[in-house]
Every structure is written in C-alpha cells, then in structure tokens.
Amino acid sequence: MTYPAQLKAKLAHPLPEVQLRSARSLLFKLKHRLVDSNDLGQADISALTGALRTTSCPPLIHTLVEAIQQIAAMPGMASLLITCNCIDTIHAVAESEMASVRATCKTIEALLLAAPPDHQSPAQQESILPAQQKECHMKLKAVTRKLDLDQAYTAAHKENDSGQSNMADFAEVGIDERLARQQTRAGCRMDSVPALAGSAEGNFSLFEGCVQLPATSISAQDDQHLFDLLIRLQFSQEAMVVLQAVEALHGDIQIMAAPEVLLQRPAGLQALLHLLDHPDPQSLIPYAVLRLLQSLVNRFKQRLLLKCDGSFQSGPELLQGPGNASAEVSSWNHVNAKASLPDLRQEESAYSKVTLAAHEICLAVVPLLHNIRFHPASMSFMSEVMPLLSLHTAQSWNAEEVRYVQSHFSSLGSALASAMQFALAEACSSQGAHLLQGQPNQQLPGMLDAAGAGILQVIISFVQQCPTEVFLKVVNSELMSCLEVLVVDEVACNYVPAIRAVFVGLLAALNSTAARAVTEAAAAQSHVGRLDRLLATSCQFCR
Numbered sequence: 001m002t003y004p005a006q007l008k009a010k011l012a013h014p015l016p017e018v019q020l021r022s023a024r025s026l027l028f029k030l031k032h033r034l035v036d037s038n039d040l041g042q043a044d045i046s047a048l049t050g051a052l053r054t055t056s057c058p059p060l061i062h063t064l065v066e067a068i069q070q071i072a073a074m075p076g077m078a079s080l081l082i083t084c085n086c087i088d089t090i091h092a093v094a095e096s097e098m099a100s101v102r103a104t105c106k107t108i109e110a111l112l113l114a115a116p117p118d119h120q121s122p123a124q125q126e127s128i129l130p131a132q133q134k135e136c137h138m139k140l141k142a143v144t145r146k147l148d149l150d151q152a153y154t155a156a157h158k159e160n161d162s163g164q165s166n167m168a169d170f171a172e173v174g175i176d177e178r179l180a181r182q183q184t185r186a187g188c189r190m191d192s193v194p195a196l197a198g199s200a201e202g203n204f205s206l207f208e209g210c211v212q213l214p215a216t217s218i219s220a221q222d223d224q225h226l227f228d229l230l231i232r233l234q235f236s237q238e239a240m241v242v243l244q245a246v247e248a249l250h251g252d253i254q255i256m257a258a259p260e261v262l263l264q265r266p267a268g269l270q271a272l273l274h275l276l277d278h279p280d281p282q283s284l285i286p287y288a289v290l291r292l293l294q295s296l297v298n299r300f301k302q303r304l305l306l307k308c309d310g311s312f313q314s315g316p317e318l319l320q321g322p323g324n325a326s327a328e329v330s331s332w333n334h335v336n337a338k339a340s341l342p343d344l345r346q347e348e349s350a351y352s353k354v355t356l357a358a359h360e361i362c363l364a365v366v367p368l369l370h371n372i373r374f375h376p377a378s379m380s381f382m383s384e385v386m387p388l389l390s391l392h393t394a395q396s397w398n399a400e401e402v403r404y405v406q407s408h409f410s411s412l413g414s415a416l417a418s419a420m421q422f423a424l425a426e427a428c429s430s431q432g433a434h435l436l437q438g439q440p441n442q443q444l445p446g447m448l449d450a451a452g453a454g455i456l457q458v459i460i461s462f463v464q465q466c467p468t469e470v471f472l473k474v475v476n477s478e479l480m481s482c483l484e485v486l487v488v489d490e491v492a493c494n495y496v497p498a499i500r501a502v503f504v505g506l507l508a509a510l511n512s513t514a515a516r517a518v519t520e521a522a523a524a525q526s527h528v529g530r531l532d533r534l535l536a537t538s539c540q541f542c543r
Contacts, residue, residue, distance in 0.1 A: 008047040016057040023051070023063040030070040037074040045071070045084045053089050065093060065101045065108070072111040087112050239280045243288055246275065250292040504528060 010022035026048075029035040048071075052064045068086065071077050081087075087109060094105035275289045 007044055011047040011051040016055065016060055019051055019055065020057065020060045020063060023048075023060060023067060027063055027067045027070065030067060037071075037077050040071065040077070040080075042080060042084065045080055045086070049081075049084050049086050049089045052093065061093065062101055065090070065104050069104055069108050069111075072108050078112050082112055239282070239285060242275065242280075242285050246285065246288040246292055250288070250295060 007022060007026065011019055013019055013022075026035065048064060048068060052061065052068070055061060055064070068081065068090065072081055090105045090108050090112075094102050094109070272289055272293070275285060280286065
C-alpha cells in the first residue's frame with residue numbers, strides 16, 4: 001500500500017487552502033499511526049519538501065514542519081528525507097522569522113544528522129525487490145516481528161519475576177492469562193508459516209489461539225500481534241481462511257466488556273479496513289468485516305448511551321419530515337453537552353481516541369462502498385456509524401478544533417454524496433436487471449431508506465454544528481449531482497423519496513441557521529421542487 005497519489009498534486013495546488021487541508025490530513029494520519037514508513041515514497045517526501053520551500057502561508061509551514069518531524073522519527077526515513085534535500089529546506093525555515101517552528105526545525109535537523117548515512121527506508125528497500133519476491137518479503141517480515149514480540153514478552157515476564165516491575169503494558173491483564181496465551185503462541189510460532197500458502201486449518205488455529213482479546217484493555221504486544229495476523233490473512237489466497245478469522249474476531253467482540261479496546265488500536269483497525277478490499281469474488285469477506293464493525297459500533301453506542309443518559313436517536317426517525325428537525329437538534333445538543341468530549345489533541349484521552357477511531361471507520365468505509373457493491377449490510381452500517389460523528393463537535397470550540405472539523409466536513413460531505421450517487425445508480429441498474437426478469441427488487445426501497453437516513457442524520461448534525469458557507473455549498477452542489485442519475489422510468493419512484501428526504505432535512509436545518517445561509521436554503525428549496533416534479537412525473541409514468 002502506498003499513500004494516495006493525490007498528495008503530490010494537492011501539495012502543488014495553487015490554492016493554499018487545498019495544500020493546508022492535504023497537509024493536515026497527512027499529519028493526522030501520521031500522529032495516529034494510520035500511515036507508516038512503508039506508505040511513503042520519494043515522490044511524497046519530495047512533494048512535502050517542495051511545498052515547504054515554496055509556501056509563505058504560516059499555518060501551512062507549521063503543519064508541514066510537524067509532518068516532516070513525524071516522518072523523521074520513523075525508522076529508516078531519515079535517509080529518504082536527506083535524499084530529498086530536506087536538511088537545507090528545514091534549515092532555511094529555521095533561519096526565517098517564524099519562531100514558532102524554529103525549535104521543531106532544530107529537532108528535525110538533529111534527527112537527520114544523527115541518521116546512519118547508508119541506511120535505506122523500508123519503502124526504498126521494498127522498491128528494489130522484484131514483484132515476485134515482495135509478497136514473500138512481507139510475510140517474512142511479519143513472522144520475524146512476531147518472533148521479536150514473543151522474545152520481548154518472555155524477557156518482560158522474567159524481569160517481573162525478579163522484582164523489577166516495569167511492565168506497564170501488562171498491568172491491566174493478568175500475568176497468568178498472558179502466560180497461557182504466550183504458551184499457545186509458542187506452539188504455533190513457525191509451524192504456522194506454511195499456512196500462509198493456503199492451509200485453512202493452520203491459519204484458523206493460529207487466529208483462534210493467538211487473538212484472545214482481554215476484557216478491559218489491550219497491550220501493545222496484543223495490538224502488534226493482531227496487526228501481524230491480519231497482514232498474514234491479507235496474503236492468504238483462500239477466502240474461507242480470512243472469512244473464518246473475521247468471524248472468530250466477531251465472536252470475541254460480542255463478549256468483550258469494553259468494545260473500544262480494538263478501536264483504541266489504529267494498527268489493528270486499519271488492517272481490518274484493508275480487508276474490505278480483499279479480492280473475494282463473492283464479496284463475503286467485505287460483508288463479514290462490515291458486520292464485525294457494525295457489531296463493534298453497536299456495542300460502543302450502548303456505552304455512549306450510558307454516558308449520554310440515553311439521548312441517542314436512530315437514523316430512520318429522521319425520514320419522517322422536517323417537523324422533527326428542532327427536536328433532533330435539541331437531542332444532538334443534549335448528547336454533546338452530556339458527552340463533553342475532551343480536546344481532540346489530547347492523545348492521552350481514551351474517549352477522544354475512540355471517537356476519532358469511529359470517525360476513521362466512517363471515512364474509510366463510505367468511499368469504499370463502490371468496492372463492496374450495493375448491499376443491505378453496507379447501508380445499515382452507514383446508518384449506525386453516522387451518529388458517532390456528531391460527538392466530535394462540542395458547544396464550545398477553540399480555533400484549532402474549528403479548523404480541524406471544517407477540514408474534514410467538506411471532504412466527508414463530498415464522499416457521502418458520491419456514495420449516495422453510486423447507490424442510486426446501482427439501484428437503477430439492479431432494479432432494471434430485476435425488471436428484465438419480470439420481478440422488481442423488493443429490497444431496494446429499504447436499502448435506499450437506510451442510506452438516506454444515515455446521510456440525512458449526518459448533514460443535519462454538520463449543518464447545525466458547523467454552518468459554514470463552504471460546507472453548505474458542498475452539500476448542495478454534491479447532492480445536486482445525485483439528480484443527474486435519476487431516470488424517469490419505473491425505478492424512479494423507488495429512490496426519489498429518499499433523496500427528497502435528504503433535501504427536506506437539509507432545508508429545515510438551513511432555515512434554523514444564520515442569515516448567511518439564506519442563499520443555500522433557497523437552492524435547497526429549488527432542489528426539493530425539482531424532485532417533487534420528477535416524482536410526480538415518474539409516478540404518472542408508472543401508472
């Protein structure tokens with residue numbers, strides 16, 4: 001996996017706002033370990049240093065310097081930064097008048113100068129491997145890392161027996177339980193390597209024996225082992241092996257006392273999200289992963305209910321019309337007031353990290369809808385995850401939180417609209433195929449209602465919490481593009497009502513915001529009128 005190719009284009013964009021949004025997105029993923037040294041190549045580093053050399057925007061400079069500091073701290077990335085002439089660029093920034101980044105620049109220079117001159121980054125090492133050897137290299141690296149973890153655990157356990165109690169990672173789970181798990185792991189250490197070639201029994205026993213999630217916490221060793229296991233499953237050629245492993249983890253989640261222990265580990269979470277792209281011709285694996293994530297979110301939402309005194313509305317209630325808008329807004333405000341999330345920047349806050357992880361789930365799943373096809377599981381998952389996003393917002397924000405939220409809202413609004421547009425096109429195609437067979441698809445209205453409910457719920461929350469002109473324009477323009485896929489035939493009356501409900505909810509939210517939203521409210525009203533006319537025409541055609 002490599003970082004998206006759009007990074008270079010966005011950092012070279014003439015508008016500083018586009019560059020800043022891309023840089024902040026990269027910094028966020030670096031801080032939360034969603035991007036590592038294997039994802040960054042020389043083109044990405046050159047784009048970062050090039051943008052830093054040419055920009056004069058202080059917020060962009062500050063963000064780029066922080067991102068480069070995160071990259072410089074990664075093992076093996078210093079030489080790649082040196083190759084891209086990063087030292088001279090950082091030195092020039094340090095000599096400028098921006099005192100706020102001077103200390104960070106000095107830290108980066110020290111990291112680069114202390115790096116071994118002949119050390120190559122993991123991305124450089126893998127780039128020279130032939131395509132036929134790269135997969136084997138990744139497998140070997142995963143197995144080696146697993147052995148290192150086993151040795152580290154054994155050493156830590158011996159140290160604990162000698163009275164030197166510095167085992168913070170093992171504090172919340174009993175030593176006896178971990179020792180039993182360690183003995184299980186030792187039994188399937190190298191014997192499990194042949195299973196990578198496709199032995200279903202070997203891979204499944206490896207998963208079942210090694211991944212027993214604790215009830216209240218998860219250590220770094222457990223997280224790394226889970227990540228290694230999921231990497232191995234990605235390389236498996238047998239879909240049933242992966243499917244059985246995902247179902248086993250699903251069963252573990254059902255009995256976990258604290259379901260957020262998995263969400264607190266971005267590495268394992270990201271590996272699960274990668275399984276959505278597994279080349280399964282029957283799409284069984286993506287659906288199993290969606291069910292797993294949905295179960296996780298449901299358990300997490302139950303715990304949120306306790307924190308929020310039960311004030312947590314479901315998505316389908318929003319499709320009843322604009323009359324519920326004020327009550328819905330009051331409910332969201334009550335949830336936000338009760339939850340009172342800590343500052344998003346405080347990494348030590350587990351509650352904040354869990355909510356950010358839920359955000360990452362949604363951001364990753366929604367754009368992937370076109371890969372997993374139109375299915376009730378994906379639509380239902382959207383309606384479950386969407387409400388969690390409102391928990392990012394609080395009634396009082398500082399300036400940095402506002403910028404953070406705004407940078408994600410516009411991109412997420414566009415992704416939601418694109419997903420809805422694809423859902424409509426897929427619904428049209430699917431319904432057309434069923435009609436050719438002489439029988440309409442009875443599942444389509446329910447699936448589309450779930451999608452409309454989830455999108456409407458997010459839009460109402462976003463517009464109420466962040467009524468910026470930029471986001472309102474994005475919502476109107478992107479959702480307006482959904483109308484282009486509407487076809488005036490027998491299938492139109494199946495999905496026009498759901499799209500209309502989205503615009504009606506948006507209009508109700510816009511009418512309750514500041515006067516600056518009047519223009520966008522008028523545009524939304526025109527969309528509602530157009531949909532009404534289209535609905536009347538399509539129903540007349542159907543008759």
